[in-house]
Amino acid sequence: MGTPRVVKSQAITDLLAQFPREEEFPLDDEVPGEVVMAEEVREQWVMKFNGSSTTHSGGVEVVLYHEEDKAVALSFKLEFPCSNNTAEYEAYLTGLATALEMRVKHLKVLGDSNLVICQAKGSFSLKKPSLAPYKAMVQRMEEKFSTFEIEHAPRNENWFVDALATLGSQIIFKRSIARIEVSKREESIIEVLKEKFREEQGEGDWQIPIKEILVKGDDAAELKMLKDYALVKEELYRRMLGGVLSRCVGQEEAQRKLKEIYDKTYGSCREVSLYRRLQRAGFYWPSMGKDAN
Template sequence: MTCCALSWVSQKLRHYMASYMTHLISRMDPVRYIFCQHMPIGKLAKWQMLLTEFDIQYVMQKAVKGQALVDLLARSPVDDNPVPLWTYFLDDEILTIEGEESEDESGWKIYFNGVVNFKGSGIRAVLVSDSGQYYAVAAKLSFNCTNNMAEYEACILGLCLSLDMDVKDLQVISDSDLLIYHVQGEWATKNEKIIPYVGLVQRLADRFQERSTARCAFVEAETDEKPWYVDIKMFLEKGEYLERITLNQKRTIRKLANGFFLNKNVLYKRTLNLELLRCIDSVEATKFIEEVHTRTCGPHMNGFVLVKKILRTGYYWMTMENDCSKFVKKCHKCQIHRDLIKVPPTELNVMMSPWPFDA
């Protein structure tokens, strides 16, 4: 189609293109292939014969910096009643999502985090007063450490900052379950490098008026008991979307809905063989994995075979490959009765027999 359009334009604009050199700006590789081919055959030779009478020079299209802005304005036109930009984004908070504070939760708080990568290690902590004022501190570690050690270093930095400011009641908030349960004594500490950190954090916590309360600050999965396909089902049934979702999410839902089929109140997944797989939620999926893997005629197969067997039975959910792999790794019988790996951990080297000593 591109070559046909170019030939048609050259015939219509013959009186212009025959007198001047024409620069063809295009990102289509087939057009470039026609002009660069020395001995074309078939239809390529026909197209080249029609275009050789004109002085056409192929030029690659360069990047246009303003094109991204033009495309954005074209996709999002502004009408008489423009909607504020903040309505397109979810109300996601960084690190924590907190509601109204009660009298027991009010007071000084400390947030901390440690990062380790190939460039080095760094720690930071933020102390929040009861009046809402922030005190931030950061430091770079000059020694090699692990992620858990960096978390402990950041916690110690935050506790020392709190003691220097004469804080008596402090609430420690972290996203590390390991640190929280180690300090509270619920988990045993086996790593020799972490044991000194645990003892130091416990000693610093005892210097406060009340022992610091630590809690995890990450957001867990939603517990609204809605299945994973609720947005796809709503779009196929009513042509509507859930509340407070972005334009990209709407576009993704429309693309995903093309691979599903809704029959009354049951959602099915279309396969490449035009088969229909019944979509199930996470609760049914957990029971189904256990039934297929361990119960009736369950040969304790690996995760890949388990996924294939579930698909053959006619069921589907979005994260079935990841869920099956995790279930097989946690299966006790699979870990005991699986084939033993007899390959040595290191490569074996052939040793020459020693020469006898001379008498």
């Protein structure tokens, strides 16, 4: 794919409006045509993403395209400290949010971040609490698509998004004027999306009493019994062997994940059990072993 042309979309305008910033990314009025929504039943869009960081900020670039004349490009300068991995997740979630706003149902993702791609596919475990909110949001957003694929793209095949993400991380805004098509974002995309994708906990959810004990933190005996649990950004996690963090889920989400993982792996190598695949994907609930049999 060559350098994609930027096209207008009300869905993208609405998404950009959610981000606090001083400078908006101008959607090019000179480009004919308009990507309003992805309407075709089997229309698959491709998303490429990349993030980069410097000492005090980061850059995010996302390109979504269906055909050469159907492309959307977004670029952000992240006005908060972030690691390279955090910037990559910011880019990935920005792309997913954009695709959902456009009502894309079938998505193929290409990225050159080995950690993000492998954690999304379940081949890398989550150990860093700072990345836990990102992986949790990714899991909730990916299930919104009818079909979803994610693959690793070598850096030389991701040159366009790589260059713009690097540019976004290095540019310095002076006063309130910036004559470049890069938007400023002063908070993580997690803060923008968390209410929309929050998983409601029903009455009797097994996580509620554990969370209450951890929040209060005044009962040493109970805290000792719950030493394998941790709260990260109001989400409950269980520490597994090797320091792996598995996200705790309620019964409703658990049933969805059982079906999702089973459907994805049905007919594949039977040497790896459904329970083990759920573990690799980073989920936990007390009856997971029994439910997976």
